[in-house]
Amino acid sequence: MAADLPVSPLAPDRFPDLPEIAGVRFAAGAAGVRYAGRDDVMLAVLAPGTAVAGVFTRSATRSAPVLDCQSKIGGDNSGAAAILVNSGNANAFTGRHGLASVAAITGAVSDVTGVPQARVFTASTGVIGEPLPHDRILARLADLNDALAADAVESAARAIMTTDTFPKGASQQVEIGGKTVTIAGFAKGSGMIAPDMATMLVYIFTDAAAEQTYLQRLLGNLTKRSFNCITVDSDTSTSDSLMLCATGASGVDVTGHADFEQALRTVMLDLAHQVVRDGEGATKFVTIAVTGAANDGDAKTHAMAIANSPLVKTAIAGEDPNWGRVVMAIGKSGAAADRDLLSIRFGDILVAEQGWVSPDYREEDAAAHMRGDEVQITVDLGLGDGSATVWTCDLTHAYIDINADYRS
Amino acid sequence: MAADLPVSPLAPDRFPDLPEIAGVRFAAGAAGVRYAGRDDVMLAVLAPGTAVAGVFTRSATRSAPVLDCQSKIGGDNSGAAAILVNSGNANAFTGRHGLASVAAITGAVSDVTGVPQARVFTASTGVIGEPLPHDRILARLADLNDALAADAVESAARAIMTTDTFPKGASQQVEIGGKTVTIAGFAKGSGMIAPDMATMLVYIFTDAAAEQTYLQRLLGNLTKRSFNCITVDSDTSTSDSLMLCATGASGVDVTGHADFEQALRTVMLDLAHQVVRDGEGATKFVTIAVTGAANDGDAKTHAMAIANSPLVKTAIAGEDPNWGRVVMAIGKSGAAADRDLLSIRFGDILVAEQGWVSPDYREEDAAAHMRGDEVQITVDLGLGDGSATVWTCDLTHAYIDINADYRS
Numbered sequence: 180m181a182a183d184l185p186v187s188p189l190a191p192d193r194f195p196d197l198p199e200i201a202g203v204r205f206a207a208g209a210a211g212v213r214y215a216g217r218d219d220v221m222l223a224v225l226a227p228g229t230a231v232a233g234v235f236t237r238s239a240t241r242s243a244p245v246l247d248c249q250s251k252i253g254g255d256n257s258g259a260a261a262i263l264v265n266s267g268n269a270n271a272f273t274g275r276h277g278l279a280s281v282a283a284i285t286g287a288v289s290d291v292t293g294v295p296q297a298r299v300f301t302a303s304t305g306v307i308g309e310p311l312p313h314d315r316i317l318a319r320l321a322d323l324n325d326a327l328a329a330d331a332v333e334s335a336a337r338a339i340m341t342t343d344t345f346p347k348g349a350s351q352q353v354e355i356g357g358k359t360v361t362i363a364g365f366a367k368g369s370g371m372i373a374p375d376m377a378t379m380l381v382y383i384f385t386d387a388a389a390e391q392t393y394l395q396r397l398l399g400n401l402t403k404r405s406f407n408c409i410t411v412d413s414d415t416s417t418s419d420s421l422m423l424c425a426t427g428a429s430g431v432d433v434t435g436h437a438d439f440e441q442a443l444r445t446v447m448l449d450l451a452h453q454v455v456r457d458g459e460g461a462t463k464f465v466t467i468a469v470t471g472a473a474n475d476g477d478a479k480t481h482a483m484a485i486a487n488s489p490l491v492k493t494a495i496a497g498e499d500p501n502w503g504r505v506v507m508a509i510g511k512s513g514a515a516a517d518r519d520l521l522s523i524r525f526g527d528i529l530v531a532e533q534g535w536v537s538p539d540y541r542e543e544d545a546a547a548h549m550r551g552d553e554v555q556i557t558v559d560l561g562l563g564d565g566s567a568t569v570w571t572c573d574l575t576h577a578y579i580d581i582n583a584d585y586r587s
Numbered sequence: 588m589a590a591d592l593p594v595s596p597l598a599p600d601r602f603p604d605l606p607e608i609a610g611v612r613f614a615a616g617a618a619g620v621r622y623a624g625r626d627d628v629m630l631a632v633l634a635p636g637t638a639v640a641g642v643f644t645r646s647a648t649r650s651a652p653v654l655d656c657q658s659k660i661g662g663d664n665s666g667a668a669a670i671l672v673n674s675g676n677a678n679a680f681t682g683r684h685g686l687a688s689v690a691a692i693t694g695a696v697s698d699v700t701g702v703p704q705a706r707v708f709t710a711s712t713g714v715i716g717e718p719l720p721h722d723r724i725l726a727r728l729a730d731l732n733d734a735l736a737a738d739a740v741e742s743a744a745r746a747i748m749t750t751d752t753f754p755k756g757a758s759q760q761v762e763i764g765g766k767t768v769t770i771a772g773f774a775k776g777s778g779m780i781a782p783d784m785a786t787m788l789v790y791i792f793t794d795a796a797a798e799q800t801y802l803q804r805l806l807g808n809l810t811k812r813s814f815n816c817i818t819v820d821s822d823t824s825t826s827d828s829l830m831l832c833a834t835g836a837s838g839v840d841v842t843g844h845a846d847f848e849q850a851l852r853t854v855m856l857d858l859a860h861q862v863v864r865d866g867e868g869a870t871k872f873v874t875i876a877v878t879g880a881a882n883d884g885d886a887k888t889h890a891m892a893i894a895n896s897p898l899v900k901t902a903i904a905g906e907d908p909n910w911g912r913v914v915m916a917i918g919k920s921g922a923a924a925d926r927d928l929l930s931i932r933f934g935d936i937l938v939a940e941q942g943w944v945s946p947d948y949r950e951e952d953a954a955a956h957m958r959g960d961e962v963q964i965t966v967d968l969g970l971g972d973g974s975a976t977v978w979t980c981d982l983t984h985a986y987i988d989i990n991a992d993y994r995s
Contacts, residue, residue, distance in 0.1 A: 236918075238915070238918030238919055239917065239918045239920075239923070239924040239925075239926065240914045240915065240917055240918030240924065240926045240929075241918065241926075269911075271911070271914070272911060272914045272926065272939070272942065272943065273942075273943055274927065274941065274942040274943035275942075275943075276943065306911065307911025307912070307914060307915065308910060308911040308914065308939070308943070308944055309944075370898070371898060371915065412897045412898065413821075413895070413896070413897065414896050414897060414898045414912075414915060414916070414919065415915070415918065415919035416915065417914065417915055417918055487821070488821070488822050489820045489821065489822060489897070489982075489986070489990070490778065490779060490820065490822045490990055493986070493987050493990035493991040494990065494991065496987065496991045497990070497991030499991070502716060503677075503679070503680060503714065503715025503716040504715070504822075506648045506679070506680045506715060506716065506825070507646070507648065507715065507779065507822060507823070507824065507825055508822070509647065509648055510644075510646035510647045510648030510649065510823065510825055511646055511822065511823035512647075515647070516647040516648065517647075518647065518648045518649075518680065519682065521648075531680070531716070533682065534680065534681075534682040535680065535681055535682035535684065535716070536716055536717075574897075574987065575987065575991075576984050576987055578897070578901070579901050579904065579982065579983065579984055579987065582897070582898055582901035582902065582905070583901040583902065583904045583905030583907070583983075
């Protein structure tokens, strides 16, 4: 349970001061779905005309809320929109009961808020395979609706946490045509993190104006180099959902605008890194950069093989510059590599080149780098121009404590 | 270090009484490659005419001894043959120094034993990326040659151990045409176990007669359903080597004989299971059977996704029948699955069917199964006739202790 875990040593000092987004209001409350004594449900209501884009898990066993959201993305944008998220229960692998819960929640949210049901999106995160006691959520909806406020984003970010040890928020502002466009979002995620298409639960809001089709394409592209490049434990969730909601309240059409894309990318990468920093049991934030691969796909395959290797992750936990295990991970990945062209760096320290340890390498230098909170492993394959960077954390006793506990 | 680790709770009571194989002699000795106070080198010498088949890792960063063996398999069979193995140093990622060490060792073994150098096979297992001090091995060769004996198999099996906590042996005898054919072998392996093509170090000997080409094909086929179906930590070694040596001393040609194939399969599966039972930190031996897949390949993909999931493995360590994580692993595997056709059993207990928990399921029944040393997870996908069975162990604190220690 989140309440029992110490805050990650890699956590930011505090939740950031997120700017309000015109056209977006939040509320959070305690429905008692599973957790006692904390908020576990959040409602966001978005102004009429808000364009909603979404990217979701590709899991073959994806949850009922994910299936419902996927069927709604890309529909008529004219009405208001709403997002309701609960923590404590994932409503995944719950058969027809799962779909019935989604229908009950989206119908009731529509009744209370006046938002069309086809524009009510939900997500559920927590234990898999248990029926969602959705009546507890319905009982809170009127209070949530009354409490909606533009400045309630932190309580919304906290309400969707499960094994997270801190809430995750990020924002950017850009000037476009003399006007300010604001982006702000939050995320939850700590374990079962190896996104494939989207990831975890992430909600990003902006007052920019843009066509839904543009936002959808942009979100998919940026996901490939942000959320889809992180891994905590190689396990992909059934509930991964990433949504971007553009209210248009700024009056600025950002379609195709590079500054907006860069700002959105910054927010997404910031949130993705915060998820890694809250990786279950994490004590090190690890960046793995692969260059010189035959192509970008091969580079990512190698980077993920290193990032997901239990032997690499335990070596990092032990502050051991065990580059032999990096060689092993490259060898097993299945992507092209030539042992005698490899070079490997830990931080700025050249460890190995041309198939063997560098003549100037001193293990104490690499060991000093490993003792920091931030570990950088760089591999050059010497084959071509392909590159990729991924982010992960170490594998520690705390990961096992969190996950071997009875039904954590 | 192996000496410091308690023996796996899943270990057999003792090393089996392996029958001698006519035409095969062993010796073991202490060369001090890395470990002090224990044997770390073994020599096997095989009678002239012995057919030698081998299957090796497909790692792109495979070791110098593996490359040398691969170049020699399938060559002229007429002379005697020899196998020299050291533990403590893998001679992997050691560049031209690695090849020079192999040349020095195979040349010296040839000089001492009279076996042609082209029939001297070597393997090295242990730390990656450090030069092999092969002079220490050469200094022991004369004594090893003098000590060769047909009954020294257990000391040979012990000499090749690294983080293994027990030596692994298995044998079978079959009657063919009124004569007895004997098969005996041994293996080492405990971590970095996710074989791809072959696995770890495994040596199997038989007095059967057969063409090398037949043995090679048979060994490859049987590997697919034995060593290639086990995983400890999803990490594939740079040194995996499996060799089968048929001396022909029984005078029985076993080519194409089903009883021989079944006996060899039994020996290989026994050794493969012993490697899992000695998986680093293992407290549970886990069998994962997938049926009803679209094809056998999909079944194995699903089974391996379950077997390699850190969340499934930690749940098993915690004796938690957390079938939701099994659903997650199936969903992420990438192979075909339909959530609403899935059924899942823990032992004999039907946990889930048709996309949800079974109405008769009582968690205390599944929890009782999880408390045993042997856990069986069976998944039926309801799609077709594809099936696969794989074997793994749980993920415990001891795995992290073993691998997060400085350069274990």
